[in-house]
Amino acid sequence: MLVVGAGMVGGALAIGLAKKGYDVTVLDPNFTRAWSAASDYDLRISAVTADNIELLQSLGVWPEIAKCRANPFFQLAVTDSSENWLEFGDSEEGNHPLGYMIENSVLQYAVFQQLQQYPNIQLLEAGLQSIDFNNRVVKAETKASPEGGDESHYEVEFEHLLGCDGANSKVREQSGIGVSGKQYKDACLLVNVKTEKPVAKRTWEKFSADEIHALLPLDPNHACLIVYANKETISNWSSSKDQLAEHLNSRFESIGPFSVESYGHFPLQRQSANRYGIAPVTQNSELKTPFIALFGDAAHTIHPLAGQGVNLGFRDVECFLQQVDKFGFSQQAQARYEKQRRLDNEFMAHSLEWVGWGMRSENKALKRVRAFGLNILGRLPGMQYALSAYASRAWKVSTKG
Numbered sequence: 192m193l194v195v196g197a198g199m200v201g202g203a204l205a206i207g208l209a210k211k212g213y214d215v216t217v218l219d220p221n222f223t224r225a226w227s228a229a230s231d232y233d234l235r236i237s238a239v240t241a242d243n244i245e246l247l248q249s250l251g252v253w254p255e256i257a258k259c260r261a262n263p264f265f266q267l268a269v270t271d272s273s274e275n276w277l278e279f280g281d282s283e284e285g286n287h288p289l290g291y292m293i294e295n296s297v298l299q300y301a302v303f304q305q306l307q308q309y310p311n312i313q314l315l316e317a318g319l320q321s322i323d324f325n326n327r328v329v330k331a332e333t334k335a336s337p338e339g340g341d342e343s344h345y346e347v348e349f350e351h352l353l354g355c356d357g358a359n360s361k362v363r364e365q366s367g368i369g370v371s372g373k374q375y376k377d378a379c380l381l382v383n384v385k386t387e388k389p390v391a392k393r394t395w396e397k398f399s400a401d402e403i404h405a406l407l408p409l410d411p412n413h414a415c416l417i418v419y420a421n422k423e424t425i426s427n428w429s430s431s432k433d434q435l436a437e438h439l440n441s442r443f444e445s446i447g448p449f450s451v452e453s454y455g456h457f458p459l460q461r462q463s464a465n466r467y468g469i470a471p472v473t474q475n476s477e478l479k480t481p482f483i484a485l486f487g488d489a490a491h492t493i494h495p496l497a498g499q500g501v502n503l504g505f506r507d508v509e510c511f512l513q514q515v516d517k518f519g520f521s522q523q524a525q526a527r528y529e530k531q532r533r534l535d536n537e538f539m540a541h542s543l544e545w546v547g548w549g550m551r552s553e554n555k556a557l558k559r560v561r562a563f564g565l566n567i568l569g570r571l572p573g574m575q576y577a578l579s580a581y582a583s584r585a586w587k588v589s590t591k592g
Contacts, residue, residue, distance in 0.1 A: 192216070192349060192350060192520075193329060193352050194215055194355060195218050195219075195329075195352070195353065195354050195355060195361070196219055196354065196360075197219035198302075199298045199299060199487075199504065199505075200355045200486050200488075200507065201355030202252075202305070203247070203250055203252065204486060204511070204512075205306060205312055206250045206252070206305055208515075214311045214313075215309075215311065215312050216312075216315060217313070217314050219314075220316065220317060220333070222316055223299035224300075226297060232383045232413060232453070233297070234381045234383060234415070234453060234454070234455050235295035235296070235381075236295070236407050237292075237294075237295055237298060237498065238291075238292055238394060239291050239501065240290040240502050241287070241288070241289060241290055252298075252301050252302055255301035255304045255305060256291075256301045259297045260293070260294060260409075260410070262291060263284075263288035263291050263292075264288055264289055264290060264291070264393060265280050265281055265288050265393065266278055266391075267279040268394075269395065270395075288392070292415075295501075316333065317345050318332060319331050319361045324480065327481050329346070330344070331344075331346075331347060350482070350520075351471075351484075352366075352482070352483045353483075353485075354483070354485045354489045355485075355486045355489055357489060358488040360489035362489060363464055368464050368465055368485070369465045370464055371463055371465065372463055373461050375460060375461070375494065376421065377403075377459055378420070379457055380419075380420070380425045381416075382439060382453075382454040383409070383414075383415050383416075383451075383453045383454070384413065384414055384449040385452055386414060386447060387412075388447040388448075390406075390408045390413065390414045392408050401420065403417075403418070403496070404418055404443065406443065407498075413452075416442075426456070432450075432451040433451075436450070459494055459495070460492060461493055461540050462491065463492075463533075463536070463540065464485055466485075467485050467490050469482075469525075470522035470526065471520065471522065482525065484511065484525060484528065486511065487500075488500070488504065490532070490536070491503065491537075491540065503535070503536050503539060506532070506535065507528075510528055510531050510532050
């Protein structure tokens with residue numbers, strides 16, 4: 192089988208299939224072959240939740256991550272302009288973190304290290320060019336390198352094609368699978384800073400009418416500060432580190448003095464594939480058309496508000512591996528995978544939009560309802576349990592205002 196994309200999700204999928212005895216070819220133009228503890232923090236950070244840490248452990252990836260950098264967080268808190276906080280988890284550090292802040296570069300490197308351990312995984316560092324579905328052949332190529340390396344062309348046969356190649360997936364596009372979604376008016380600004388005061392192992396989000404602010408703790412003296420705001424506003428801020436620090440100081444004054452180390456911004460969108468794959472067709476036990484499935488950003492992208500992007504992708508992998516165990520690479524496996532994962536992914540995507548709208552609204556009636564909800568939510572044991580199970584299977588909820 193052929194996995195296109197060796198990032199966090201594609202790599203995890205390939206390892207999971209290899210552990211089950213399948214022969215897997217992994218196609219990617221740029222494997223993350225190196226990582227250094229001396230490197231600056233990556234701007235792309237994933238808040239990997241407890242259930243997905245278990246998945247990474249089962250795949251043998253977690254020990255590689257632990258050798259690099261991963262910072263546990265024990266509490267997640269949200270508030271609006273009223274400063275009435277809704278808190279998940281415990282303020283005091285315990286033995287069971289809600290999850291870990293992990294740089295995407297670390298995740299990709301750790302996955303690549305584990306991919307190399309399997310004799311039944313073939314790694315092909317080349318970019319997908321075209322797919323011949325009738326003959327079940329993918330054409331791929333490597334570009335000529337500046338050092339003088341020649342351009343190389345490959346043809347890879349496959350029976351099962353698994354697309355993990357991101358939001359602009361060629362597998363999805365060439366399979367004729369369309370998408371629906373929306374572009375958001377806001378952009379996301381990411382700023383890695385070094386602080387003078389220790390950073391608590393607590394991540395938080397604060398909503399106001401015009402902006403959303405968030406903090407991801409990276410280590411005792413580093414954090415990633417996030418601002419969701421109008422695209423033009425963020426673009427105007429980003430001319431220099433000093434100017435950026437001036438804008439951020441008043442928005443993140445609770446963490447004390449800090450210096451900007453790196454920053455970047457990107458547009459926001461929600462996108463969902465119209466199908467998560469194409470079921471195979473067999474005739475007289477002979478495969479006539481291939482099994483095609485999409486995972487992670489190739490199937491769905493959401494607002495990064497709650498840091499759920501890669502978590503949803505890892506849950507795609509776990510669900511798919513379960514279906515393959517039960518039904519093999521069949522129409523039933525593809526249908527059950529799509530049904531289960533689309534429900535979760537779409538619910539999360541639209542929930543985040545409603546949360547963002549509800550938490551930012553300045554409507555007086557809605558503000559009263561919101562204040563009541565924030566206060567009462569932490570006092571309902573049944574809701575606490577439901578939120579805990581859905582979020583990371585380990586969370587508790589409390590409030591303080």
